[in-house]
Amino acid sequence: MRNMRVLALPLALSTVLMVGGQGGASTQPMSGDDVSASAVRKKGVSAWKFDGVTRALSNSRVGWFYTWSSGRSGIKAPAGVEFVPMMHDAGSVTAAELHRAKKQGRILLGFNEPDRSDQAHMTVTEALALWPRLQSTGMRLGAPAVATGGDVAGGWLDRFMKGAADRDYKVDFIPLHWYGADFDATRATAQLRSYLQAVHRRHKKPIWLTEYALIDFTNGTPRYPTKAQQAAFVKNSTAMLQKLPYVKRYAWFTLSTDRGNGSGLYHGASANRVGAAYRAAD
Secondary structure (H helix, E strand, C coil): CCCCHHHCCCCCCCCCCCCCCCCCCCCCCCCCCCCCCCCCCCEEEECCCCCCHHHHHHHCCCCEEECCCCCCCCCCCCCCCEECCECCCHHHCCHHHHHHHHHHCCEEECCECCCCCCCCCCCHHHHHHHHHHHHCCCCEEECCECCCCCCCCCCHHHHHHHHHHHCCCCCCEEEEEEEECCCCHHHHHHHHHHHHHHHHHHHCCCEEEEEEEECECCCCCCECCCHHHHHHHHHHHHHHHHHCCCEEEEEECCCEHHHHHHHCCEECCEECHHHHHHHHCC
């Protein structure tokens, strides 16, 4: 992995809870819909190689996973679990990595948190300049995943989407990240839903929620809920995500407790209380 968040605490996790508009699910028709939604389970997870990773992926009953990389990072996927590659940052956009992504997957995730200096750290201009290279794969293509502010007028994602539209660039769906500082499962689920709704209303694209969990970064040092609180949020949030028609996929942060700290689902191949709740989600 290319200096990923999971290597030294979750470096790029959102430090601010972004809350969007209120209201029910949008009924607007969606452009660039995910043609694989009926064939692949919505539920996914971020992962990296560890002892028992294949068994954990299988046990978790996810339909897909990603590694913040163009390749599987040494993970042998269980039968029926799709790998989704990513172009993590500007340095990832090479002929070799684009070829690997196309060979190992059929959907490509854009840059990882370009709005953060400790992640992809790219200007909108830089991302747009590289976008034709990603398009050249012919794969379904997700926008860069901002850490926060996906619903903000004039924000990083807003400027990217306007620039892509002006250039007639391909963006099939919008990946999002969200981390909640309110450890009450009911309130946190409502806050997450509000953010997703606000982003969908602004950009009118299908959404993939590619990182989410309850972690409070308000004071700089991560503060985690209890396992019971995290498990309750898993139960509530997955039930909500399954029902939102414009959310095509979602992925918890993250599969292993080795680097997932207070949000990891599995210790080796064994599910903890949070992992058991995620496994039960449909």
